[in-house]
Amino acid sequence: MSAGGAPQIALRGVTRTYGAGRAEEVRALRGVDLTIAPGETLSIEGPSGCGKTTLLNLLGLLDRPTAGEIAWDGVSVGAGSERERGRLRLRRVGFIFQRFYLLPTLTARENVELPMRAARLARDERVRRSHELLGEVGLSGRERAFPHQLSGGEEQRVAVARAVANEPGLLLADEPTGELDSKNTESILDLLTAVQRRRSATLVLVTHNPTVARRAHRHVTMQDGAVVGDARDP
């Protein structure tokens, strides 16, 4: 498996069950098979509770499957230790959450720097790159602002800058525009696709918003924890 770049992702028979063996057992994913090529833009669509976010968590190694295998570039990674999966997330995965999840006690620049600090980049390099990234997302001059001083759209821009701070090959966005108005939705989607193209990264969008889904070239549809559709744009 290469150290960086977009990985070839393969899910084989992936199942995720919560509370296994108990009365409240929930089977969130039921034997999902899925392959994602490097550089693809893919949407995962479906009704609430169908397992979209669970699948995204497994793709981003935030969670471990109950059964089945997750492989990156042919190497099984899904069942690794938290430390191994954390290392992969830090270097190769960028997350964008619906509710932004910026750390409230850190400024915009510090939020963007956070993954770079964890990756032990030198301070000068961190400052230079965070400045560049905030410029790339249109927030030059807002480096010192705290999250509560930013609008929703600005917060999500900071989140995008943070997601690409370590130049990951896989960008995972969970309802990235769920908290934004239509103008900001378009703007953020433009930004996401732009940063993806510039880095030749894979972009996976979890959404039930058709506007967002239209940005993808491949559309995976889920229902009751299973993939029921997988279509590519002509």
Next chain:
Amino acid sequence: MTVAGFGGGLRHSRLQSILAIAAIGAAVALPVVLVGVGGGVSTHELNQLETAGYQIVVSAAGTHGIANAHRVGESIRGVNDVVAASPVLSVAIDAFPTGEGAQAVLAEGIIPDQFAPTLGPTESGLFPDPLPLGDPTDSIHYANGTYEGPATYDVLVSTPYEAEFGVGPGDRLLLGPDTNRSGATAYNVTGTFGVSLNLLGPTAAFAILLPLSDLQTMTGFGAAANATVPDAADTIEVAVVSSIATNPGAIAAVESQVQALFPFYGVSSLLQEAQQLESASAVLTGFYLALSSVGITVGLLFLALVLVRRVEADRRSIGVRRALGLPGTSIASGILRDGLVLAGCGAAAGIVAGILLVEALAAWTTGAVQEAAQLAWFSPAFLAALTAGVLGLSLLASGVATRTALRLPIPEALR
């Protein structure tokens, strides 16, 4: 900025932080007060023993239990390296100051030239030198083993007694064994002696000093006609030559010789007493620390709860950090740092509070509590060890919170 950023929580949960610091502070203040005061009192007592003018004490069971006190003292003075052997008889008698009824007073019967060498450096300055009691060796009155010689009828009174009853040098003072004035004898007040301001001991504020044989005959503790006993005393204080006064081995040798002379009397050295006091003090300190450990445990449990509560409140931030791939060590270090800051502040607050409390007790209370507080001593080594112990234990409290943080399922934390 911190990698973990957990430290930001301290600012955002000020009340919890203050409560945690207060809990640890209260827990730390307890041993500071107990060990500070207890240690100070022990050190003071030890110092008193080590600076006493005598090194060996001969005693017997019961009150006034030593018989033949003059002869016993003389025999002890014959032992090598002994410079003085001072029999002391303490009896409460009645005095009749001019214009007053019977007033109880503590009388001490002594042999003047034996008593003076047994005074320590603090006490010796309080007594006139030589003691103006007329019969320095008590051998005029107690001549040839009888009380047939003339008594001096000299007495020294303490300065508080002088101040209270207006009895001073040149005055006469009636002294008797009981409240019956007709049985009293007139004594010449030939001088006064100061009363040590030493704390925690009998102050003998209203005391008088007179020749041993005078007190024995007055109170009936002298030998009856044709009898050889009792010639009573309570103790015989033995002073050795200064060259061996701090040499435990040499003192033990003298002690053995005295014991051999009088096998049925108790013979002990003040060094032994000091060692026993040190042992007792160590036991007491251990007890104080055991008692305090309960408080410290409660304080640190509270700290653990505050840190766990903070982890719960910050679960989303922790989840985001872990989702971004920040290593667990960076999250743990933030929690450990917070724990150390709270415990350190608590320890500092507790030490300051403990010292201030003792200062307040010394300033605003009365009696034994005030006196003990005035003797308190705060050992820097103990305070440092206490702080280090609290900081060390805070790591355990932080460990509990860290474990909670690192076991949070990331998807749940992000919900």
